[in-house]
Amino acid sequence: MPAVKRSERISRRRLPFDIEAIRRLIELLVEHKVGEFEYSQGDVRIRIVQQGNPARHLPESVPSWFLPWLTSAASAPTPPSVPATPAPTSVPEPVTAEKPAPAPPPERSEAETPLHYIRSPIVGTFYRSPSPDAPPFVEVGSRVRKGQTVCIIEAMKIMNEIQSDVDGEVVAIYVENGTPVEYGAQLMAIRPTPAVEE
Incomplete structure (x- = not known):
């Protein structure tokens, strides 16, 4: 055979x-x-x-x-059953096709400044501190300067320092310490410091 x-x-x-x-x-x-x-x-x-x-x-x-x-x-199979939910007691009002007049744009406050996202430039493992017993580079609420190291991405046993490319305040950290990340994954959000006009 x-x-x-x-x-x-x-x-x-x-x-x-x-x-x-x-x-x-x-x-x-x-x-x-x-x-x-x-x-x-x-x-x-x-x-x-x-x-x-x-x-x-x-x-x-x-x-x-x-x-x-x-x-x-x-x-073609049937999808898995969904737990039953109680039926609504009242029928919602139908939505009309009328559009409300657009509201004037609100004045921008510091809290509404667009966020800047730090993304992973490589595939690797995200670390918030230089070593397990060291404090994190940044926390939510930390002020950072352009060029300041905010985390490390370890790839192939090489520790790559990731730096902020803006001055501002860290408002969110999206990744847990020791978590694998992909190229382009959002690591943290920074609210940039508004430019001071002289």
Whole structure:
């Protein structure tokens, strides 16, 4: 009997899902920044986890438009049941098509200054301090100067200092210490210090 390659054996066997559909599903999940997706039917289970992103999970009930991607049209399953919720006691008023007059733009205060986001320039592991027993470089509320180190991204055993490229105040830190991050992941937000006119 001639030797059969593994890929030929797989292609001869009927798979319960379409590989091309899985590729399209992954593209869709990445596009919508979904951190984790899981689907199962019978003994087939598909789990897709995007590493390094704050997980944005899909609800327990999978939307029906996902299902044709995962199974053939002939055997489209029903989505998992959703826990029953009590029916509303009153019917909401219908929404009219009238648009309210636009409000005048509010005056900008310091609290409304657009935020500047520090993003990971590489794939690696995020660290808030230079060593486990050292204090973090910055905390929420810390004032930073342009060029000041705000965190470290370790990649291939090399510690890369990430510096602020604006003066301002740290208003959010999005990543936990020791968490893997991807290229372009938001690490923290800084409210830039308004320029002083002389």
